[in-house]
Amino acid sequence: MKAVVKRCIRAGVIFILVNILWTDLAYGLEDRYRVAGDSQFPPYEFVDADGVYKGFNVDMLKAISLVTGLEFEFFPMKWEDAYYSIERGQADIIQGMKESEERKSKFLFSDSLLLNSQSIFVLDNNADINNERDLVGKTISLLKEDISYNEIKRKYNVEIIEYESLDGALEALLKGEVDALIGNTLTVNYLCKERNSIDLIKIIGDTINEQRYCIAVDKNNELLIEKLNAGIAEIQKSGMYDSLYRKWFGAPIKNARTRYETLWKVTIVIAFGLLTLVLVVQSFNRKLKRMVDIKTEEQRVLINELRRFDKLQFMDKIISSIAHEIRNPLTSIKLYTTQMKDKLKDEEFILAAAEDIPEEIDRIDGLIKEFMEYTSPRKAIIESFNLYEELMKTIKLVKFHLGNIDLLIDVDKSYYIKFDTGHFKQIVLNILLNSIDAVKEVNHPAIRIRATINNDKITLLFDDNGHGMNEDDIQYIFEPFYTTKEYGNGLGMFVVKQLVDENEGMISASSHGKGTGMSIILEVKRGEPNEE
Structure with a gap:
């Protein structure tokens, strides 16, 4: 009997220890996290017409991944399913x-x-509703089953017309079917932007039902929430948060009440600022310089990290192409060396080997130098170089992947440009590899590179006959994390834009719509041969 009791006690102790240890292990940092989110909540998170999951929340998680090293896998679903996904063990994170x-x-x-x-939205030309008190007796449009229905009905004594979507409620306001709309501030702002009607609407009064919008994890997973908070802080500090916010929410709808308040406050602030500036200008300038230096360094480090990541994503293609190019000279060298033992007395053979082998070795050495110049990090040096020669060197790095693509080069061999050679290679490789992907499914794939000269500028045009892009997509081509590829990361063209700006050039993209091909236009400074 005592032996049975001891065994029971021992089993109980083991059970308790396993549960304690399991709790500690279960919420350690993992290699990859499952992220649940709403499939239809624009512009926060939604699946677009092409089946791509996008939105402010999605881009925020991608940015956090970049600065923290955490990896995420996204699972769009209905909101009610997303809400219970952590509890059901289907996800680790709810992204909004x-x-x-x-x-x-x-x-x-x-x-x-x-x-x-x-917020309360009315038409911009509505002079009858200037504050919340003016809503009494008016007709309001509201999203069906909105959580604030009863409070609005009680507080404002209005007639409410419910709509299946906020887009429908907004349309009713624009058509004059209702006097006002009450809805999510940022969502209505986004819908107005999509409709090009942001100047037709204004906000009256203060915002209502204000709540913090956050990322959620299991209540016991403190390690993960600390890592996510560190990522959010880094994104806000680097300026990337502001870029993503502008991308998805754009300029806010004007607030009629705050318009005059803002003017009054700005006047007071300016007057006080001018007075204070006289007293503290020297101290302020020193502090400002230190802040700018710190900010500049942080942004430089982040941009360099993006560039390094962009190079790595193409590394497998470049290496396979170089391996293919090296195989030909190696075959020639091997042919000579395998016959050399039997032909030592053949003077003609020895002379041919002495001429051909060094040439083949130089070919291999040249390819390796091109590869090392592309991968080695260094400070940007703007210099004058021959456009055609550098272009052909860069094309060698991806020549193997061109396959049956018809590559047309229309570049004058006498053109020189002022640019950093390493940056030029990375820009051309990005554009070429994007074009190669775009023409894969075309019957007669073609890529054309041509150059024109205009005074002190040279314009380099990259044209392909691939699937192209529509106007809604092409405006975001140089934004971070924007991609139409199934497995793309959306950093390539963003890095290209940064490199072009650093070299005082200009870049743009154009397309006449899907199925009409794509054009990338790069404008750079003209160089001279004697400046090399």
């Missing part, structure tokens, strides 16, 4: 959720991504 006291019992929330709120 309003914070509330009730939800804090289930989740740990990150630092705020933004403040989610509702």
Whole structure:
């Protein structure tokens, strides 16, 4: 009997220890996290017409991945499924959720991504509604089953017409079917931007039902929330957050009430600022310089990291192409060396080997030098070089992947440009590899590179006959994390734009729509042969 009791006690102790240890291990940092999100909540997160999952929340997680090294896998679903996904073991992260006291019992929330709120929208030419009190007796459009229905009905004593979507409620306001719309501030802002009607609407009064909007994880996973918060802080500090916010939410709808308040406040601030500036200008300038230096260094490090990552994503293609190019001279050298023992007395053979082998070795050495120049990090040096020669050297790095593509080069061999050679290689490789991907499924694939000269500028044009892009997509081609590829990361053309700007050039893209091909136009400074 005692032996049985001892065994039971021992089993109980082991069970408790396993549970304690399992809790500690279960919420350690993993290699890859499952991210759940709403499939239809633009512009926060949504699946577009092409089946691509995108939005502000998706881009934020991608940016966090870049600065922290965490890897995420996205699973779009209905909101009610996303809400219970962590509890059901289907996900580790819910990428966007309003914070509330009730939800804090289930989740740990990150630092705020933004403040989610509702606003009162009216037509810009409406002079009858200037504040909340003017809503009494008016007709309001509202999203069906909105959580704030009862509060709005009680507080404003209005007639409410419910709509299946905010887009429908907005359309009713624009058509004059209702007097005002109450809805999510940023979502209505996004819908107005998509409709090109942002100047037709204004906000009256203060925002209502304001709540923090955050990333949510399991309430016990403190390590993960700390890592996510560190990523959010880094993104905000580097300026990437502002870029993503502008990309998805654009310019806000004007607030009629704050328009005059802002003018008054700005006047007071300017007056006080001018007075203060006289007293502290020297100290302020020193502090400002230190802040600018720190900010500049942080952005430089982040941009360099993006460039390094961009190079790595193409490395497998470049290496396979170089391996193919090296195989030919190696075959020639091997042919000579395998016969050399039997032909030592053949003077004609020895002379041919003495001429051909060094040439083949020089070919291999040249390819390796081109590869090393592309991969080796160094400070940018703008110099004058022959455009045609450098272009052909760069094409060698991806020649193997051209396959049956008809590559046409229309570049005058006398043209010189002022640019950093390493940056030029990375730009051309990015554009070429994008074009190669774009023409894969075309019957007669073709890529054309041509150059024109205009005073002190040279314009380099890259044209392909691939699938092209529509106007809605092409405006974001140089934005970070924007891609139409199934497995792309959206950094290539963003890095290209940064490199072109650093070399005082200009770059643009054009397309007449899907199926009409693509054109990339690069404008750079003209160089001279004697400047090399």
